[in-house]
Amino acid sequence: MKKRYALTILTIILLVSVLFSVFSFQFKESDIPMNIILFIGDGMGVSQVTTARIYRHPMHLERLKTMGLLTTYSNNRFKTDSAAAGTALATGYKTDNGVIAQSPDGEKFQTIAEYAKTIGKSSGVVASTGITHATPASFLAHKDSRGSQAEIAEQIAAMNFDVLFGAGWGYFVPATVEGSLRNDEKDLLEVMRMKMQVVINTDDFETLEDEPAAALLERTNYFPKAMDNPKISLADMTRKALQILSKNNKGFFLMVEGSQMDWGGHSNDVNYIMTEMLAFDDAIGIAMDFAEKNGKTLVIVTADHETGGLTLLNGSFTEQTLTEYHFSTTGHTAEMVPVFSYGPSASLFGGIQDNTEIGKKMFELWK
Numbered sequence: 001m002k003k004r005y006a007l008t009i010l011t012i013i014l015l016v017s018v019l020f021s022v023f024s025f026q027f028k029e030s031d032i033p034m035n036i037i038l039f040i041g042d043g044m045g046v047s048q049v050t051t052a053r054i055y056r057h058p059m060h061l062e063r064l065k066t067m068g069l070l071t072t073y074s075n076n077r078f079k080t081d082s083a084a085a086g087t088a089l090a091t092g093y094k095t096d097n098g099v100i101a102q103s104p105d106g107e108k109f110q111t112i113a114e115y116a117k118t119i120g121k122s123s124g125v126v127a128s129t130g131i132t133h134a135t136p137a138s139f140l141a142h143k144d145s146r147g148s149q150a151e152i153a154e155q156i157a158a159m160n161f162d163v164l165f166g167a168g169w170g171y172f173v174p175a176t177v178e179g180s181l182r183n184d185e186k187d188l189l190e191v192m193r194m195k196m197q198v199v200i201n202t203d204d205f206e207t208l209e210d211e212p213a214a215a216l217l218e219r220t221n222y223f224p225k226a227m228d229n230p231k232i233s234l235a236d237m238t239r240k241a242l243q244i245l246s247k248n249n250k251g252f253f254l255m256v257e258g259s260q261m262d263w264g265g266h267s268n269d270v271n272y273i274m275t276e277m278l279a280f281d282d283a284i285g286i287a288m289d290f291a292e293k294n295g296k297t298l299v300i301v302t303a304d305h306e307t308g309g310l311t312l313l314n315g316s317f318t319e320q321t322l323t324e325y326h327f328s329t330t331g332h333t334a335e336m337v338p339v340f341s342y343g344p345s346a347s348l349f350g351g352i353q354d355n356t357e358i359g360k361k362m363f364e365l366w367k
C-alpha cells in the first residue's frame, strides 16, 4: 500500500512538472512578433562586416542592438554550403550539403515561410540571385539537390507565396521560349499569373501594385552586382516587399538575402564584398525604418557561412582605406557567423548558438 501511495505522489509530481514546463514555455503576448524579417548575408562573416564598416559608420546594421554568434556546420560537413545552412535557418533542422529543406533521406522539413502561410500570415523572399538558388529555395521548396532549379521552380509556382523578388526567369518559361533554362514545355510564369502580378523586367517593377507579386528581373541567377548600380536594388525590392506584405493585418514573414558577398568571397575580391555589403546594409535600413515605426516586427540579420577566410591586416577607419588583407581560401569556412536582432524577443537570438536555433525559435514564437 505504501509503495502505491509513493508511486501516486511521484506521478503527480511528474505531471505537475511537465505541465509547468509546458506553460513556462509560453511567451507573453508582447514578446510574440507579428512580423519577422530575416536577413541572410551569404558568405558574411565578421571580417565582411568589418570591411563594410571601414566605409560606412555607423551602419544600419548597428541599429540591431542584440548580438550573437552561430555555428554553421552541416549534417555531413564541417564546412556548410548555402543549401544546408539555408535549411537550418528556414526549418531548424540540419541536413547534408546540397539538400534543400528536407532530410538526407527525403523527409520534408516545413519551412518558416510555408508555416507563416498556414497561420494566415503573408510570406515572401527577396534575393540578389535567382529565387530558385540555394538560399531562397531553402525557404520555398524541398529537393534532394540544389542544382535541380527547374524542379524547384515548379514547386515555387505551385505554392502561394506573396512576394518572390530576385532573378532567374529562365527556369520559369517553356523550352521553346528564347532564354529558357527548362527542358520541358511548362509555362510556370503563366501558372503564377493566375494568382499574382508577374514581371520580368525592371521598368515593369516600378508599376507593381501593393498586391502579391513575383519579379524575376534577370534570366539567370546573375542579378546585377551592386557596384554596377542595378536599376532596381536590393533595398528597392525590400521596400516594395514590405509595402505588399504589411497589408496583411495578421502579419508576415520575409526573408531577404544579400546573395553576392559569397561570390565576392569565392573570387577573393574585397571590393565586390564591400559593395555588396553596403547594398545589403541599405536593405537592412529599409527594414529597420519599418520595424522601428511598426513596433511588432522582429528583425534578424545573420549569415549562412563565411566565404574566403578573409583576414584584414592593414588600412584606416578614419581615412576609409583597406590596404592589406588576406584570403585563406576560395571556398567557405567553418568560422562562426554573427547574428544581430531587434524587436520583440530579440534576446532569444543573442549569445552563442547553433544555426538551427534560429529556425527553431522562429517556429516557437509562432506556434
Ligand SMILES: [Zn+2]
Residues within 6 Å of the ligand: 043, 082, 262, 263, 266, 307, 332
Ligand atoms: Zn558559396
